[in-house]
Amino acid sequence: MELPSPNPRIIAQKAELIKRLQGVVASGAVISDTFETRAYECDALTAYRCPPLAVVLPGSTEEVSAVLKICSEMSVPVVPRGSGTSLAGGALPTEDSVVLGVARLNQVLETDYENRFIRVQSGRTNLSVTGAVEEEGFFYAPDPSSQLACAIAGNIAMNSGGAHCLKYGVTTNNLLGVTMVLMDGTVTQIGGAHLDAEGLDLLGLICGSEGQLGVVTEATLRILPKPEGARPVLIGFDSNEVAGACVSDIIRAGVLPVAIEFMDRPCIRATEAFAGAGYPDCEALLIVEVEGSEAEINEQLETIVEIARQHQPVELRQSGSAEESARIWLGRKSAFGAMGQLNDYICLDGTIPVSQLPYVLRRIGEMSREFGLDVGNVFHAGDGNMHPLILFDANKPGDLETCEAFGAEILKLCVEVGGCLTGEHGVGVEKRDLMTHQYAPDDLEIQMAVKDVFDPQWLLNPAKVFPLAVSETRRMPAE
Amino acid sequence: MRKLDPKTETELSELIANASEPFRVQGGGTRMQDNPGSGTVLSTRNLTGIELYEPGALTMVAKAGTPLAEVEAALAAEGQRLAFEPMDHRGLLGIAGTPTIGSVFAANVSGPRRIQTGAARDFLLGVRFVDGRGRMISNGGRVMKNVTGYDLVKLMSGSFGTLGVITEVAFKTLPTPQTTGVLLLEGLDDAAAIRAHCAAMASPFEVTGAAQLQKGLDGAPVTMIRIEGTENSVAYRADELRKVLKSFGDWTLETDPDRTRKGWKYIRDVEPFHNREGTVWRISVKPTDAPGVVAALYGVEAVYDWSGGLIWLLAPKGLAPGSVRGGIAQCGGHATRIRGHGDEPMFQPLSPTVAALQEGLRSKFDPRGLFNPGLMGQAA
The missing domain is CATH 3.30.70.2190 (Alpha-Beta Plaits)
Incomplete structure (x- = not known):
């Protein structure tokens, strides 16, 4: 993976830049010591690291505006950062960039239960948004697995999803308004507490733009009343095809579970060895969860079980208590940790049409043998969002490169069958160079034209999303 | 009035690439009482057909000009529906025509269920469109979760044909409850x-x-x-x-x-206001602000939807200019004039920064100003 070569002009201006930045934020909010900036050299895609020129942690929208204005005037690239949990390298700095972290912006500004929204500063973590409203019986729906740590700012940048988006949608479906600072320091409001913001859907455009269009400092989010209850059922099959057919039949039957999770045999074995959840040793396993009152849950599960029985399951485990429900979820929730016990891994998140599931899993198995690396599959089956975990040994020379090449082939396969490169993690640097497989030159050109409007100098997170060769003429040259 | 209705996306692309005068972009022409742009009507009504329907994956792909009725019939045959419940504007506007699936998304048309399930834009998974240079663009896809590149799918939804001519839409369907x-x-x-x-x-x-x-x-x-x-x-x-x-x-x-x-x-379909005199406004505010907004206006009649978040307002001719939007300015929200004429702009005026971003996008997508000039608050 390549990063643009740092601009010597900017590096030479470091002292002046630091001095100006210190003039607009609280003392201690500018970090420039090369030892301390190391903490910001990478996000959750730890294979790539690069310490930035400086890190700024503003304490208000006004400070964010002042920082961006300075960077804009001095033509310094800015890498916005939420909590640094991106799996795609979305917050990976370059040597000549300023990391703008929103971690200090973590306050709840307004809660309104009658109109069902919460307004927060964007550095607040996903789970603590729910934490702020759950006593009143509400929750914030998008639930990425990093929700304990990840910030709303990053959720908006990557349009994060989670296990329950089959029913509740992803970030873009739960975002009502933002306060955003443009690269030149202009502060603007888009949307509000009402539905469907006026004008073109800029809110929809900003969500998922990977911090390339502006820095969101406040967000108005839709909150929902918590369901009365939820309960999973575990179904095991002796083939991926049959499990895939069962998913399709459940959806067709008109039941809308909140989650349909899928694990394949390598993943089941790994989690069983790690967590001992008592999963059957079978080819494919589904966990289907439904919500509602006791009676509603029973009614939905009856339908699901009846459908599952028609597919000759090797295991059908219903839950009779909260404890049994937790055991059903235990293996699924430990899957990433379990795979991590076996070896290092990379996790992809290509999405495919549900109907292509058996074919794609078969092809991944074949490729696993060709590349000589093991892969386990655990994913949100209801919406086709895969999560192949490819195992490799970081200490073995060449293994990471083989693993990345294998990953790229899987993602190309996802596109080939009608899906996409990334369902919820974002492009970042990780999938940047694969964009030409999903999009034609004109498709990418018009996306870059959007950035031209919001950030004409291409200073905001410029080395992400678009292949470097494609964005080269727009990004500032290293003089 | 001249009407162009190309039969393929390629034909549409050539037509736009070679155009020298602005178009009024339309599907079936049933979504707006009038289109302030002058010039030739450019219609997608001949780009028709359901390309793909997988009920087990809750997805349909259709050409933009496919009649909405055809889409709804295909869905009903499988016990599914467009859950966002798009309204039919014809009765309210007093016009005839065939609503198309493309126009549902181009105008982001959602009905009462929007409050629980989301708007049309939330169901749109992918688009194909032709931009102002005649380029054929694809964005999004047919899968439920997709964060690959910028979300132009949302941008195109509700853009009223001002950024490009939508030729194909992929969208999510849902089962119809018993x-x-x-x-x-x-x-x-x-x-x-x-x-x-x-x-x-x-x-x-x-x-x-x-x-x-x-x-x-x-x-x-x-x-x-x-x-x-x-x-x-x-x-x-x-x-x-x-x-x-x-x-x-x-x-x-x-x-x-x-x-x-x-x-x-x-x-x-706001049937209470069909065949009645007066201007019809569509107002979006947060629910608890709605009764106050309506009470401050003299002689109006309201239908509230979306728990009050959507107000349909029938206003008499004499209503003072600025009074509808004046109330909203206090609490946040927006108003669109759906039927009737007046001095006030049809679309909600935008803040200077947002207006500049919107104009910037239009000039990139449609540098020659071919698509619906004057619409969506643009200076004509």
Whole structure:
């Protein structure tokens, strides 16, 4: 993976830049010591690291505006950062960039239960948004697995999803308004507490733009009343095809579970060895969860079980208590940790049409043998969002490169069958160079034209999303 | 008036690339009373056909000009529907024509269920469109989750043909529930009705519609709250909601399929304002602000949808300019003039920064200003 070569002009201006930045934020909010900036050299895609020129942690929208204005005037690239949990390298700095972290912006500004929204500063973590409203019986729906740590700012940048988006949608479906600072320091409001913001859907455009269009400092989010209850059922099959057919039949039957999770045999074995959840040793396993009152849950599960029985399951485990429900979820929730016990891994998140599931899993198995690396599959089956975990040994020379090449082939396969490169993690640097497989030159050109409007100098997170060769003429040259 | 209706995307692309005068971009021409742009009508009505429908994956892909009725019939045959419940504008606008699936998304048309399930834009998964240079662009896809590159799918939805001509749409479908139940109560004033809506929406009983008519069929106000699901589930939730809403009065439950369908179509298509004199405004505010916004205006009649978050307003001719948007400016929200004429702009004026971003996008997507000049607040 390549990063643009740092601009010597900017590096030479470091002292002046630091001095100006210190003039607009609280003392201690500018970090420039090369030892301390190391903490910001990478996000959750730890294979790539690069310490930035400086890190700024503003304490208000006004400070964010002042920082961006300075960077804009001095033509310094800015890498916005939420909590640094991106799996795609979305917050990976370059040597000549300023990391703008929103971690200090973590306050709840307004809660309104009658109109069902919460307004927060964007550095607040996903789970603590729910934490702020759950006593009143509400929750914030998008639930990425990093929700304990990840910030709303990053959720908006990557349009994060989670296990329950089959029913509740992803970030873009739960975002009502933002306060955003443009690269030149202009502060603007888009949307509000009402539905469907006026004008073109800029809110929809900003969500998922990977911090390339502006820095969101406040967000108005839709909150929902918590369901009365939820309960999973575990179904095991002796083939991926049959499990895939069962998913399709459940959806067709008109039941809308909140989650349909899928694990394949390598993943089941790994989690069983790690967590001992008592999963059957079978080819494919589904966990289907439904919500509602006791009676509603029973009614939905009856339908699901009846459908599952028609597919000759090797295991059908219903839950009779909260404890049994937790055991059903235990293996699924430990899957990433379990795979991590076996070896290092990379996790992809290509999405495919549900109907292509058996074919794609078969092809991944074949490729696993060709590349000589093991892969386990655990994913949100209801919406086709895969999560192949490819195992490799970081200490073995060449293994990471083989693993990345294998990953790229899987993602190309996802596109080939009608899906996409990334369902919820974002492009970042990780999938940047694969964009030409999903999009034609004109498709990418018009996306870059959007950035031209919001950030004409291409200073905001410029080395992400678009292949470097494609964005080269727009990004500032290293003089 | 000249009308161009190309039969393929390539033909459309050539037509745009070689154009020297602006177009009025249309699907079936049923979504707006008039289009301030002058010039030739460019219609997608000949780009038709359902390309793909996978009920088990809840996805359909159709050419933009496919009649909405054809899409709905195909979905109904599999027990599915467009859950965001797009309204039919024809009755309100007093015009004829064939609504297309493309126009549903180009105008981001959503009905009463929007409050629970999301807007048209939330269901749109992918688009193909031709931009102002004649380039054929694809964005998004046919899968539920997709964060690959910028989300131009959302941008195109609700852009009213100002950024490009949509040629194909991929969208999410949902199963149609077995039973619909509607809780009804007569006699609540607007403020009380919105309080009841908000209480219902804050309960875990998944309300899929909350509307208030100032004048029901017999002249008295009617408050409507909808729940959908299996027969047992609807009965259970109706009981629970009655408990939650007991302080407002004694609610009756209507479950007759024909009557509940007609009742919500009445709201969805704003039937109370059909064939009546006056300007019709569509106003989006947060629900609890709605009664105040309406009460401040003299001589208007309102239909509230989306728990009060959507106000349909019938305003008499003499209403002072600025009065509709003046009230909204205090609380946040926006108003669009759907029917009638006046000095005020049809679309909500934008803040200078947002207006500049919007104009910037239009000039990139359509550098020659071919698509619907003057529409969406643009200086004509």
